Amino acid sequence: MPHNQTLTDRFNRFLERHLPSGLYQRALIILIAPVVLLQTIMAGIILDRHWDNVTKALGRSLSMEIGMLVDSYQKSDKSPAAVADIEQTARQRLRLDMDVVRGVDLPPPIEPPFYALFERKMQKYLTRDTGRPFWVNSSAPNNQVEVQVEVEKGTIFRILTESDRAQASGTGTLLALMLASSGVLLGIAMIFLRKQIYPILDLAGAAKNFGLGRDTSKFHPRGASEIREAGTAFLDMRRRIARHVEQRTAMLAGVSHDLRTILTRFKLELAVLGDNPKVHPLKEDVDEMQHMLEDYMAFVKGDGGEQVTDVNVAEAVRATVENVERDRPDSDAQVTLRDIPPISLHLKANAFKRLLANLISNAVRYGHRVEISGEVKDHRLWLYVDDNGPGIPPEQREEVFRPFVRLDNARNLDETGTGLGLAIALDIANAHGGEIMLEDGPLGGLRAVVKLPV
Known part of the structure; x- marks a missing residue:
């Protein structure tokens, strides 16, 4: 248990050192952090499923079409007319840009990117559908996908198609929409949060100004019910303190007036005695009592209600x-x-x-x-x-x-x-x-x- 408490204390001290000191900033972090985390997880899941499902369907379809073309060539007499017929079928019916290249070998393999979902799927499907050596380039010029299949030694089917037909597209648009919707929701939340924070800041400012003796008559409780309740309690406290100060000031004014009256009589009586050497110490004592009384009254009265x-x-x-x-x-x-x-x-x-x-x-x-x-x-x-x-x-x-x-x-x-x-x-x-x-x-x-x- 002490070990757990020590870890908890260390974690709390770490948060206190690195978190912003303001209530508004901390509330924003409490609001934004879970939303950002949830959005990140959901975006990852959605994009992963989107890419996987769509790319799988498109890649399987493209592979089957290429496999059909390869089978047609294998079953034909491989004459120029048969090859021309296969090319026409690819262009008109399958909307594939196909060329037959002879006397060449397949290009060297291309290192696939880290997240090569399309390449992995196509290798699997083409192996199954064609049974022949092949080469795939998902980043061909003009945003195209290029597939080359060696139908026989020295004969290559070179097929080009638009990238949208081979793999999932629109991912950036989907991600942008998710970010934009999250930004709008966070903006609305920040506006409402700021409206909730302002009454707390007003209360804190009123309490500070009251402690410094400044005017707080313009403060009025507002905001949530708990904040209004705290503001009302502050106003009640201010009225009680003001009434206490007023009563104390009135009492001290009366006491000061009575004591000064007595000291004034002492001074008059000493003045009647004339300038006698024996009277000087008495006059000094009365003057000292006068100063001491003023100091005591100043200490007890404080600022005496003086305005800033x-x-x-x-x-x-x-x-x-x-x-x-x-x-x-x-x-x-x-x-x-x-x-x-x-x-x-x-x-x-x-x-x-x-x-x-x-x-x-x-x-x-x-x-x-x-x-x-x-x-x-x-x-x-x-x-x-x-x-x-x-x-x-x-x-x-x-x-x-x-x-x-x-x-x-x-x-x-x-x-x-x-x-x-x-x-x-x-x-x-x-x-x-x-x-x-x-x-x-x-x-x-x-x-x-x-x-x-x-």
């Missing part, structure tokens, strides 16, 4: 760098932009800028030199944020994407120290169908790689 628009990547990166530098006037880090592709992508603009801000702020906070570059390859946009900071050990690079995780060098923290910087960035990248990876950078520090589909 066309975003110029180069302009978004440039604007984000300017905002980070403006928010950090005391930073001595030098940020350099290199080769940002001037392309536009369907993105949530504010979420994308927040992703960039978190990565760039982290690099500026722990490095003195930051370089941002990008390229388009493998149908994806690759953005690189490099710094010359302390970096993160390879074994901890996946852990830093978990919310509220803080390492010793705090490379996953944003400006408020909440431990949500990279977690928010990764959520935004995933919402756009992308990903973020961390690796060793060319500047000696950390490299953050953002991959987004183009």
